[in-house]
Amino acid sequence: MQILQTHYHPDIVTLKNKSIFTRYATRSITMQGDQILLMYTQRYEDYSLPGGGLDAGEDKIEGMIRELQEETGARNINNIKPFGIYQEYRPWHKPDFDIQFMISYCYSCDINKKLGASNLESYETNNGMKAEWKNIFDAINHNNNTMANSQKKGMSIERETFLLNLIANTYL
DSSP: OOEEEEEEOTTOOOOTTOOEEEEEEEEEEOEETTEEEEEEETTTTEEEOSEEEOOTTOOHHHHHHHHHHHHHOOOSOEEEEEEEEEEEEEEOOSTTOSEEEEEEEEEEEEOOSSOOOOOOOHHHHHTTEEEEEEEHHHHHHHHHHHHHHOSOOOTTHHHHHHHHHHHHHHHO
16 A cells, blocks of 8 residues: 655654654545545544554454444445555654654445444544534535634644545545
């Protein structure tokens, strides 16, 4: 799978003499026309691809399917294809490491448009996350507005907006 981008958070000025924690994650790209299945997070006022961290030793595609089902209630997940890898270096706000190196494996897939029940983790529910079919260009505009004007924006919005733009340019 090709590397789409390697992003360095503005607070990361050097990797020299830093302890780095590597986290592996997956992201799902599911489109129907110009509608894309996204997660809206009220806390950060952003749209993101469904996905999350892989469990230790978990197969990437099995992890992608698990995350997509848990977050969105997606059913009949099929036609899974690699899209690319997004790498990012971010501050790690825990005492055991200085930096997090996140590697997100992105896959496109097809699902039924009608979603089942999601099974969000408590922090996701507390952050106001919900699955939503959204016009991809509206989601990009929303995220751009959040980056420009909101104090709530999270660390993932740059990744998500980059990926949404690339997806729109690739598929539409």
